[in-house]
Amino acid sequence: MSNDVHQHVDSVTTYVLVFVGLICLxxxxxxxxxxxxxxxxVVVALVIACCKMLLVALFFMHVRHSTKLTxxxxxxxxxxxxxxxxxxxxxxxxxxxxxxxxx
Amino acid sequence: MASxxxxxxxxxxxxxxxxxxxxxxxxxxxxxxxxxxLITEVMFFGGLFLAYTVYRHLYAEVFAVASSSMNxxxxxxxxxxLLCSSLTMVLAxxxxxxxxxxxxxxxxxxxxxxxxxxxxxKAFEWKEKFDEHHIPGxxxxxxxxxxxxxxxxxLFFSLxxxxxxxxxxxxxxxxxxxxxxxxxxxxxIFTAEYNTPVDLIGLYWHFVDIIxxxxxxxxxxxxxxxxx
Numbered sequence: 001m002s003n004d005v006h007q008h009v010d011s012v013t014t015y016v017l018v019f020v021g022l023i024c025l026x027x028x029x030x031x032x033x034x035x036x037x038x039x040x041x042v043v044v045a046l047v048i049a050c051c052k053m054l055l056v057a058l059f060f061m062h063v064r065h066s067t068k069l070t071x072x073x074x075x076x077x078x079x080x081x082x083x084x085x086x087x088x089x090x091x092x093x094x095x096x097x098x099x100x101x102x103x
Numbered sequence: 104m105a106s107x108x109x110x111x112x113x114x115x116x117x118x119x120x121x122x123x124x125x126x127x128x129x130x131x132x133x134x135x136x137x138x139x140x141l142i143t144e145v146m147f148f149g150g151l152f153l154a155y156t157v158y159r160h161l162y163a164e165v166f167a168v169a170s171s172s173m174n175x176x177x178x179x180x181x182x183x184x185l186l187c188s189s190l191t192m193v194l195a196x197x198x199x200x201x202x203x204x205x206x207x208x209x210x211x212x213x214x215x216x217x218x219x220x221x222x223x224x225k226a227f228e229w230k231e232k233f234d235e236h237h238i239p240g241x242x243x244x245x246x247x248x249x250x251x252x253x254x255x256x257x258l259f260f261s262l263x264x265x266x267x268x269x270x271x272x273x274x275x276x277x278x279x280x281x282x283x284x285x286x287x288x289x290x291x292i293f294t295a296e297y298n299t300p301v302d303l304i305g306l307y308w309h310f311v312d313i314i315x316x317x318x319x320x321x322x323x324x325x326x327x328x329x330x331x
Contacts, residue, residue: 093160
């Protein structure tokens with residue numbers, strides 16, 4: 001019976017290492033916010049946030065052990081979020097590029 | 104541990120209801136359902152993140168001043184508190200997978216306490232905003248922003264309260280779910296064979312953590328160097 005449920009049990013060490021990684025990234029993103037990186041401050045902050053998201057999703061949310069269908073759903077969801085963000089921002093940010101008569 | 108499930112017919116029926124062929128299939132179905140719910144939540148928060156990004160693009164200068172008025176140290180401390188709660192949550196899930204009944208309760212209680220600490224710090228931060236007149240409304244005033252731009256600054260704080268408020272609401276719901284889990288876990292119903300509720304509420308808790316992982320840099324950190 002119990003062998004039917006295919007569970008991967010990660011070690012406490014794995015979880016603690018992931019946690020330490022998350023704390024280090026939090027300290028890094030806070031420290032780098034006080035440095036003037038110009039437009040790259042947004043990029044650095046978001047890259048660090050995405051790394052933290054990946055750590056939480058892959059290890060704490062067990063995506064690395066999940067079924068292919070679950071992974072597909074997760075990726076599909078992120079794809080739709082990408083469409084929401086990219087198409088809207090593509091519109092808003094490109095409005096000044098083309099001169100529209102009468103505006 | 105496997106023999107436990109056979110002794111208690113009740114537990115076996117929780118792990119395998121009749122519409123499923125195997126316990127693994129039931130577990131996969133539950134996990135998939137939870138992920139689909141979380142994806143709807145991603146889109147729900149996604150709209151707010153989008154609104155924030157658009158207005159930050161349109162009123163970059165004002166948003167930089169408003170963002171710089173946030174206390175980074177409260178935000179960073181709260182991030183650490185929430186990450187700690189995610190660690191205790193995942194350890195509770197692990198304890199459930201191994202059928203360690205006392206450890207489940209212990210780690211769930213720790214998670215609940217850390218969630219409470221987060222909400223406490225958040226409430227304190229909001230109280231500060233009230234005292235500083237940073238609540239959108241007739242008495243709103245933000246130093247360092249011209250009177251014609253006060254409206255744009257209000258927009259930042261409206262988004263701040265909407266996003267952190269919605270996040271806090273999710274934390275409150277999460278705390279309620281944890282309380283339910285603690286009561287159930289104390290009865291000893293979660294075993295190595297059946298621990299789906301712990302697992303799924305764990306997914307929810309980590310999801311709420313991920314939302315904060317993005318809220319923290321966007322609301323507190325970005326543009327801090329632009330402060331006028």
